[in-house]
Amino acid sequence: MTRLVGTICVASLALLGGCDEMTPPEGLPPAIDAQLRQDLSRWGVIPIGAMPPQDPALVALGQALMFDKILSGNRDIACATCHAPVQHGGDDAAVER
Ligand code: HEC
Structure with missing residues (x-):
């Protein structure tokens, strides 16, 4: 279970890191993208900068x-x-x- 939560967190960070311009990835409805950002903002998660x-x-x-x-x-x-x-x-x- 811990591994699943960790995987979800890493996947979420990667998703946010790839969305620098606040546009949802192809095929992802804007409402889900906004909800994800709101949920993650509770922990102070910020997009990863350029590599x-x-x-x-x-x-x-x-x-x-x-x-x-x-x-x-x-x-x-x-x-x-x-x-x-x-x-x-x-x-x-x-x-x-
Ligand atoms: C015999 C199997 C095995 C080998 C070989 C092994 N690991 Fe691991 N590694 C594990 C396991 C199992 C865990 C998870 C331990 C835990 O969560 O308590 C782990 C955890 C880790 C983590 C932490 C991952 C995390 O999410 O916190 C890192 C980093 C890591 N290993 C790097 C390495 C590196 C670098 C090597 C080679 C030098 C290596 N491991 C070799 C089994 C292995």
């Missing part, structure tokens, strides 16, 4: 580290083993509490 330019060398380094098993103690598991990019960084496994 800074990325250094391609650092992007390549990050990607290499993410998939490199050498970071693990037994050298048999990488970050991406659990944080699968195709599953949005998750592993689709249930969390026992």
Whole structure:
């Protein structure tokens, strides 16, 4: 449940970040967009600014580290083993509490 709430918050931030000009994304009725902004304004959420330019060398380094098993103690598991990019960084496994 916590993961679902977190996903919704991140998705909402991404949605707001992509709407700098107060226009709803294609196909989204204005009323829903306004309602979402009103709901999120209670927490002081503001749109994310423009992304800074990325250094391609650092992007390549990050990607290499993410998939490199050498970071693990037994050298048999990488970050991406659990944080699968195709599953949005998750592993689709249930969390026992
Ligand atoms: C064996 C599986 C596994 C591997 C390998 C792994 N992680 Fe994780 N990671 C998890 C799990 C499970 C969580 C969630 C822990 C929790 O919520 O209590 C997590 C949480 C995180 C978080 C916090 C995410 C959040 O929403 O707060 C970050 C950041 C992260 N991992 C980065 C990494 C990086 C970087 C690596 C590689 C160096 C890595 N992980 C390797 C399983 C793994």
